Amino acid sequence: xxxxxxxxxxxxxxxxxxxxxxxxxxxxxxxxxxxxxxxxxxxxxxxxxxxxxxxxxxxxxxxxxxxxxxxxxxxxxxxxxxxxxxxxxxxxxxxxxxxxxxxxxxxxxxxxxxxxxxxxxxxxxxxxxxxxxxxxxxxxxxxxxxxxxxx
Amino acid sequence: xxxxxxxxxxxxxxxxxxxxxxxxxxxxxxxxxxxxxxxxxxxxxxxxxxxxxxxxxxxxxxxxxxxxxxxxxxxxxxxxxxxxxxxxxxxxxxxxxxxxxxxxxxxxxxxxxxxxxxxxxxxxxxxxxxxxxxxxxxxxxxxxxxxxxxx
DNA sequence: TGACAAATTGATACTAGGTATCATGAACGC
DNA sequence: GCGTTCATGATACCTAGTATCAATTTGTCA
Ligand SMILES: [Mn+2]
Ligand SMILES: [Mn+2]
Ligand SMILES: [Zn+2]
Ligand SMILES: [Zn+2]
Numbered sequence: 001x002x003x004x005x006x007x008x009x010x011x012x013x014x015x016x017x018x019x020x021x022x023x024x025x026x027x028x029x030x031x032x033x034x035x036x037x038x039x040x041x042x043x044x045x046x047x048x049x050x051x052x053x054x055x056x057x058x059x060x061x062x063x064x065x066x067x068x069x070x071x072x073x074x075x076x077x078x079x080x081x082x083x084x085x086x087x088x089x090x091x092x093x094x095x096x097x098x099x100x101x102x103x104x105x106x107x108x109x110x111x112x113x114x115x116x117x118x119x120x121x122x123x124x125x126x127x128x129x130x131x132x133x134x135x136x137x138x139x140x141x142x143x144x145x146x147x148x149x150x151x
Numbered sequence: 152x153x154x155x156x157x158x159x160x161x162x163x164x165x166x167x168x169x170x171x172x173x174x175x176x177x178x179x180x181x182x183x184x185x186x187x188x189x190x191x192x193x194x195x196x197x198x199x200x201x202x203x204x205x206x207x208x209x210x211x212x213x214x215x216x217x218x219x220x221x222x223x224x225x226x227x228x229x230x231x232x233x234x235x236x237x238x239x240x241x242x243x244x245x246x247x248x249x250x251x252x253x254x255x256x257x258x259x260x261x262x263x264x265x266x267x268x269x270x271x272x273x274x275x276x277x278x279x280x281x282x283x284x285x286x287x288x289x290x291x292x293x294x295x296x297x298x299x300x301x302x
Numbered sequence: 303t304g305a306c307a308a309a310t311t312g313a314t315a316c317t318a319g320g321t322a323t324c325a326t327g328a329a330c331g332c
Numbered sequence: 333g334c335g336t337t338c339a340t341g342a343t344a345c346c347t348a349g350t351a352t353c354a355a356t357t358t359g360t361c362a
Contacts, residue, residue, distance in 0.1 A: 021309060021358055042348075053312035058349060074225045079348070096276055106267050113282070116257050123290065125247055126283035131264070133273040172329055172338060193319075204341040209320060230319070 008034070011069045018067055025052045029060045033070070039081040039094075039101030073101060073130070091128070095135035104131070159185070162220045169218055176203045180211045184221070190232040190245075190252030224252060224281070242279070246286035255282070 011030045012022050020026075032048050033040060046057045061082060064070045073081045073092050083092075083101050091109070093102040109129065117124045162181045163173050171177075183199050184191060197208045212233060215221045224232045224243050234243075234252050242260070244253040260280065268275045 023310065023357070025311070051312095054348095055313085055350080056311060059310085062349095072227075074227070076223075076225065093271060093273070095273065102272070104267075104271055106270060108263060109267065112259060112263050116255075116260065116282075119257060120244060120255055120282060120284060121253070122244070122246065122284040122286040124282055124284050128279075128281045128283070130279045131267075131271060131275055132277035132279070133271060133275050135273040139274065174328070174339065176340070202341095205319095206321080206342085207340060210339085213320095 009069075011064070011067075014067050014069055015063055018063075020063060025049075025056050026060050026063075028052060029057065030064075033082070033084065037100065038083040038103075039073070039099060040083070041079040041081060043079060091130065093131045093133045093135075095138055096132050097134055097138040100135050100137075102133075102135070160220075162215070162218075165218050165220055166214055169214075171214060176200075176207050177211050177214075179203060180208065181215075184233070184235065188251065189234040189254070190224070190250060191234070192230040192232060194230060242281065244282045244284045244286075246289055247283050248285055248289040251286050251288075253284075253286070 011034070012027055015026065016022055028049055029045060029052065032045055036044070042057055042061055045061075046052070046054055049057070061070070061072075064082075065072055068085055070082045071085050071092075073083070073094070075081065075094065078099075081094075081099070081101055083103075086103055089110070090103045090105040093104060094100070113124070113127045162185070163178055166177065167173055179200055180196060180203065183196055187195070193208055193212055196212075197203070197205055200208070212221070212223075215233075216223055219236055221233045222236050222243075224234070224245070226232065226245065229250070232245075232250070232252055234254075237254055240261070241254045241256040244255060245251075264275070264278050
């Protein structure tokens with residue numbers, strides 16, 4: 001009897017493939033963030049795992065970033081947000097009212113980024129795009145607003 | 152005899168227009184950053200003005216940001232870089248080898264950002280784009296590399 | 303099943319970037 | 333000039349990490 005093939009990628013296995021050990025704290029952190037909304041902070045993880053040291057939270061986040069299992073989003077103000085990677089190259093939407101993070105990908109954007117290379121001195125090696133939005137939940141009035149990020 | 156009309160905007164005057172006082176520390180900070188390359192850090196300013204308190208450096212940077220006299224660029228690693236605003240809405244290029252910051256603006260980009268609004272849930276209220284480049288100086292080999300930022 | 307080396311952990315201390323507090327000093331409207 | 337208000341520097345504090353290190357856990361292999 002094989003275990004059923006899950007649709008989710010096995011993040012712990014990905015870390016093991018990269019030479020890291022499967023430890024209880026790492027598994028716990030991964031389990032927590034798999035159950036979380038997009039855009040969690042390091043501190044939010046730490047609060048749910050009081051027995052895991054703060055340094056281990058940050059160490060594990062770094063490993064997950066290196067393995068492209070999560071992405072980091074530096075906002076103008078407030079702590080960086082992390083979220084599970086869902087597609088390969090992509091960009092983020094951030095709701096300026098509630099802080100929720102979404103992902104998007106548009107071939108037209110990628111194409112244009114490549115095209116403007118000819119107008120820019122030097123050679124483009126990458127790009128980063130963030131869209132600031134008012135999300136659907138926040139457009140219907142009287143919703144709880146978590147914080148305020150800004151463009 | 153009037154003073155000649157300078158091409159540069161008078162930043163101190165802009166702060167005064169916003170209700171702030173013209174003080175020696177503020178004038179000193181503005182004079183320093185007018186002579187600087189794009190992409191200076193708060194610490195770089197502080198080092199050139201050892202008699203100005205650290206808090207005042209950050210307080211003045213905040214005022215300058217609020218007045219849109221400078222812009223702040225959060226990089227993946229390393230201290231945030233500030234630079235004098237030169238055009239209204241614009242984006243930045245960052246050299247991944249030397250850290251130099253440039254500005255660019257492309258109508259096609261702005262148009263596309265508006266256009267993809269229809270593909271995104273919610274309402275777009277702003278955006279932010281950074282291009283990671285290898286700048287011209289860094290493409291000719293054996294140039295001094297200041298640091299390494301990354302996409 | 304150990305036993306062992308290497309990796310990992312949590313505690314602790316430290317750093318960088320920035321903010322809150324507050325007594326002293328400078329701006330500026332009159 | 334003078335008084336109010338604003339701004340300053342010193343100091344302490346804060347958040348997001350990182351360095352260090354003794355104690356524990358893993359993975360490997362006998
Ligand atoms: Mn993402
Ligand atoms: Mn700029
Ligand atoms: Zn929202
Ligand atoms: Zn360069």
